[in-house]
Amino acid sequence: xxxxxxxxxxxxxxxxxxxxxxxxxxxxxxxxxxxxxxxxxxxxxxxxxxxxxxxxxxxxxxxxxxxxxxxxxxxxxxxxxxxxxxxxxxxxxxxxxxxxxxxxxxxxxxxxxxxxxxxxxxxxxxxxxxxxxxxxxxxxxxxxxxxxxxxxxxxxxxxxxxxxxxxxxxxxxxxxxxxxxxxxxxxxxxxxxxxxxxxxxxxxxxxxxxxxxxxxxxxxxxxxxxxxxxxxxxxxxxxxxxxxxxxxxxxxxxxxxxxxxxxxxxxxxxxxxxxxxxxxxxxxxxxxxxxxxxxxxxxxxxxxxxxxxxxxxxxxxxxxxxxxxxxxxxxxxxxxxxxxxxxxxxxxxxxxxxxxxxxxxxxxxxxxxxxxxxxxxxxxxxxxxxxxxxxxxxxxxxxxxxxxxxxxxxxxxxxxxxxxxxxxxxxxxxxxxxxxxxxxxxxxxxxxxx
Amino acid sequence: xxxxxxxxxxxxxxxxxxxxxxxxxxxxxxxxxxxxxxxxxxxxxxxxxxxxxxxxxxxxxxxxxxxxxxxxxxxxxxxxxxxxxxxxxxxxxxxxxxxxxxxxxxxxxxxxxxxxxxxxxxxxxxxxxxxxxxxxxxxxxxxxxxxxxxxxxxxxxxxxxxxxxxxxxxxxxxxxxxxxxxxxxxxxxxxxxxxxxxxxxxxxxxxxxxxxxxxxxxxxxxxxxxxxxxxxxxxxxxxxxxxxxxxxxxxxxxxxxxxxxxxxxxxxxxxxxxxxxxxxxxxxxxxxxxxxxxxxxxxxxxxxxxxxxxxxxxxxxxxxxxxxxxxxxxxxxxxxxxxxxxxxxxxxxxxxxxxxxxxxxxxxxxxxxxxxxxxxxxxxxxxxxxxxxxxxxxxxxxxxxxxxxxxxxxxxxxxxxxxxxx
Numbered sequence: 047x048x049x050x051x052x053x054x055x056x057x058x059x060x061x062x063x064x065x066x067x068x069x070x071x072x073x074x075x076x077x078x079x080x081x082x083x084x085x086x087x088x089x090x091x092x093x094x095x096x097x098x099x100x101x102x103x104x105x106x107x108x109x110x111x112x113x114x115x116x117x118x119x120x121x122x123x124x125x126x127x128x129x130x131x132x133x134x135x136x137x138x139x140x141x142x143x144x145x146x147x148x149x150x151x152x153x154x155x156x157x158x159x160x161x162x163x164x165x166x167x168x169x170x171x172x173x174x175x176x177x178x179x180x181x182x183x184x185x186x187x188x189x190x191x192x193x194x195x196x197x198x199x200x201x202x203x204x205x206x207x208x209x210x211x212x213x214x215x216x217x218x219x220x221x222x223x224x225x226x227x228x229x230x231x232x233x234x235x236x237x238x239x240x241x242x243x244x245x246x247x248x249x250x251x252x253x254x255x256x257x258x259x260x261x262x263x264x265x266x267x268x269x270x271x272x273x274x275x276x277x278x279x280x281x282x283x284x285x286x287x288x289x290x291x292x293x294x295x296x297x298x299x300x301x302x303x304x305x306x307x308x309x310x311x312x313x314x315x316x317x318x319x320x321x322x323x324x325x326x327x328x329x330x331x332x333x334x335x336x337x338x339x340x341x342x343x344x345x346x347x348x349x350x351x352x353x354x355x356x357x358x359x360x361x362x363x364x365x366x367x368x369x370x371x372x373x374x375x376x377x378x379x380x381x382x383x384x385x386x387x388x389x390x391x392x393x394x395x396x397x398x399x400x401x402x403x404x405x406x407x408x409x410x411x412x413x414x415x416x417x418x419x420x421x422x423x424x425x426x427x428x429x430x431x432x433x434x435x436x437x438x439x440x441x442x443x444x445x446x447x448x449x450x451x452x453x454x455x456x457x458x459x460x461x462x463x464x465x466x467x468x469x470x471x472x473x474x475x476x477x478x479x480x481x482x483x484x485x486x487x488x489x490x491x492x493x494x495x496x
Numbered sequence: 497x498x499x500x501x502x503x504x505x506x507x508x509x510x511x512x513x514x515x516x517x518x519x520x521x522x523x524x525x526x527x528x529x530x531x532x533x534x535x536x537x538x539x540x541x542x543x544x545x546x547x548x549x550x551x552x553x554x555x556x557x558x559x560x561x562x563x564x565x566x567x568x569x570x571x572x573x574x575x576x577x578x579x580x581x582x583x584x585x586x587x588x589x590x591x592x593x594x595x596x597x598x599x600x601x602x603x604x605x606x607x608x609x610x611x612x613x614x615x616x617x618x619x620x621x622x623x624x625x626x627x628x629x630x631x632x633x634x635x636x637x638x639x640x641x642x643x644x645x646x647x648x649x650x651x652x653x654x655x656x657x658x659x660x661x662x663x664x665x666x667x668x669x670x671x672x673x674x675x676x677x678x679x680x681x682x683x684x685x686x687x688x689x690x691x692x693x694x695x696x697x698x699x700x701x702x703x704x705x706x707x708x709x710x711x712x713x714x715x716x717x718x719x720x721x722x723x724x725x726x727x728x729x730x731x732x733x734x735x736x737x738x739x740x741x742x743x744x745x746x747x748x749x750x751x752x753x754x755x756x757x758x759x760x761x762x763x764x765x766x767x768x769x770x771x772x773x774x775x776x777x778x779x780x781x782x783x784x785x786x787x788x789x790x791x792x793x794x795x796x797x798x799x800x801x802x803x804x805x806x807x808x809x810x811x812x813x814x815x816x817x818x819x820x821x822x823x824x825x826x827x828x829x830x831x832x833x834x835x836x837x838x839x840x841x842x843x844x845x846x847x848x849x850x851x852x853x854x855x856x857x858x859x860x861x862x863x864x865x866x867x868x869x870x871x872x873x874x875x876x877x878x879x880x881x882x883x884x885x886x887x888x889x890x891x892x893x894x895x896x897x898x899x900x901x902x903x904x905x906x907x908x909x910x911x912x913x914x915x916x917x918x
Binding site for chain 1: 727
């Protein structure tokens with residue numbers, strides 16, 4: 047498509063986001079029952095006018111492209127990690143005190159770079175909920191959980207967050223992201239300090255009301271059940287890495303230079319690397335469910351509710367955000383963003399609402415076309431290290447700004463909601479981001495990106 | 497209003513039972529929605545429904561319980577509970593036009609205050625008499641509490657007694673667990689141990705003593721790690737407070753007693769246990785003068801000590817109760833000991849207790865005994881006896897005798913500070 051598509055085509059995306067934000071507050075029962083219908087409505091509201099403007103074929107192609115090439119691998123990975131992590135249970139009698147919470151958030155954040163933000167979130171969310179079950183004020187713990195474990199922690203390796211995997215596929219060395227360690231460390235120090243002080247205040251409020259954990263049993267016993275599922279977790283991580291590396295393998299490249307796959311419709315191809323990734327992940331999930339006792343899922347309060355909610359909402363989000371991504375692809379390189387701070391905020395703010403992987407790619411491509419003499423040599427051109435740092439941090443960190451900024455955010459909210467934690471609404475969560483995250487990003491800009 | 501109160505309470509009970517059932521049927525171990533003890537939850541909910549049935553607290557609790565209810569795997573049970581939820585929700589909504597706009601929050605306090613005789617539930621001789629005394633350092637609060645305990649024949653708990661009791665209880669629990677683990681490992685049973693000449697009680701006693709000694713010797717990182725394990729990751733100060741609070745609440749059901757500090761007034765209020773809360777203070781200069789004469793230290797040192805102790809009391813009270821220490825609105829009775837002197841203060845409090853709480857104390861001893869025979873009040877454990885003694889509980893005022901603070905004479909301010917901190 048050569049012409050820039052009209053901006054009004056983004057209205058369905060905005061409409062869907064508003065539904066996600068407002069309906070759970072104003073008409074929760076209705077939203078619960080008719081969520082999927084609302085998603086279909088907004089998706090059609092994009093596809094039909096788009097079909098009228100550019101032809102039914104182009105519309106179907108755009109929708110299929112979004113569903114098969116973006117949404118499918120996204121939801122399969124989420125499903126796999128959700129299923130496998132739900133089969134691992136952490137039993138123990140650690141009480142959720144500010145220090146213990148701090149410890150868990152630190153470990154979870156660092157774990158995110160090893161098994162991905164989604165994997166780490168799914169693995170840690172239940173133990174954290176369980177430890178704090180004696181407390182009344184605990185939604186802030188889950189909010190900081192999303193900030194740190196579900197987002198920031200994923201910046202150190204391509205395994206951490208999909209945008210970095212895309213960068214790795216474009217020629218950025220696997221361990222290059224370790225350069226972001228000082229930024230992560232700095233942010234962790236700031237965020238965890240703020241968290242500790244906040245949590246301490248809330249903890250003391252709970253204590254003042256007479257709430258207290260059961261510490262009658264002498265000594266602390268911790269144990270993990272379903273540990274064999276770690277093998278399946280590793281399989282899923284390996285599948286994600288494969289999906290990133292196989293497309294550059296000559297065996298998967300066709301004579302036309304495109305990645306081989308099954309042609310579905312028009313130019314939409316379901317590539318073999320995606321199929322392989324999905325098969326491995328689904329097989330892992332299946333084996334995990336078959337080899338783990340139902341008892342473990344029961345004590346974990348494992349239900350399909352959270353993944354069903356995410357699957358329903360995100361198919362709509364992936365479809366309706368296409369016009370916004372097209373506009374970004376068309377206008378991104380011409381925006382004149384050349385400085386690290388601009389790249390950090392540009393990539394970040396768009397990643398807060400759009401899928402951070404394409405956003406990252408748009409800005410990486412822009413940086414690659416600036417013609418820098420020094421920097422990292424990628425398939426998109428030479429990218430100055432400071433620009434790459436800013437783009438990577440923006441894409442990974444600012445996914446935490448909204449519930450839809452990164453896949454695990456909504457999952458954590460949904461699981462928390464089901465387990466007696468009153469999570470903030472969509473806008474309520476954004477106010478948390480404005481109060482705690484944005485100031486940290488401003489400090490990041492001053493320290494690292496000016 | 498009574499009718500409304502009863503309906504709110506019944507509804508609160510239904511909400512609590514509904515949450516219990518939902519949690520049980522969900523099979524989860526991650527924690528339920530209503531986490532406080534049953535009675536506390538019911539009182540909180542019914543109070544809230546009488547003031548704001550459509551407020552945040554009630555609606556968010558209902559929403560969270562319903563979310564959990566939707567995850568129940570059994571379809572029939574789920575649908576039954578969702579109908580129950582709808583009924584509860586409609587009944588709560590129906591309360592909105594009925595509720596009074598006036599604030600009734602203070603009724604909660606009134607109910608727990610035995611001095612008040614006009615409440616729906618007046619204090620009876622079957623209730624335990626628990627007196628919580630807060631005091632500023634040097635105000636003579638400890639002496640007043642001690643003499644009061646002596647006059648009322650009640651057990652007396654202060655920081656030192658409480659610390660000893662808590663340490664021993666914790667060590668006993670650990671010893672019991674360790675011993676049963678050892679017996680289990682060796683394939684032995686307590687009976688086998690008895691046959692070897694050591695009874696299980698004796699074995700626990702020996703191990704308790706060993707553990708106490710071992711814990712006292714631990715220092716630095718080893719002590720920190722040991723405490724992390726013992727107290728489930730909680731700070732030592734907090735864990736001790738939790739254990740102590742549980743112990744005070746348990747004791748309050750078993751015996752009459754006087755407790756100095758320990759945030760006991762708020763602990764008992766949270767546990768919905770009737771008690772009398774008293775705060776004793778005096779002007780700064782009077783307190784310093786008293787500390788100077790008691791400990792034979794110069795003015796500057798005494799003033800410094802008083803300030804530090806006040807600060808420490810204030811810090812601990814705020815940390816664990818969220819309230820301002822010494823704020824008159826939190827107590828049933830505040831006394832300026834400088835206006836009355838120690839003996840007059842004791843008389844004053846005794847008069848109130850005789851007039852309002854223990855009418856039997858006005859009778860001559862013989863008649864009192866006869867009057868109490870039917871009520872059980874006369875059978876209350878007197879100082880130094882009762883269930884607490886068997887657990888090594890409070891010290892009897894009669895046993896202790898004399899002025900405990902006077903014993904501290906001759907110590908330096910630093911020594912006194914260290915002792916007080918414990």
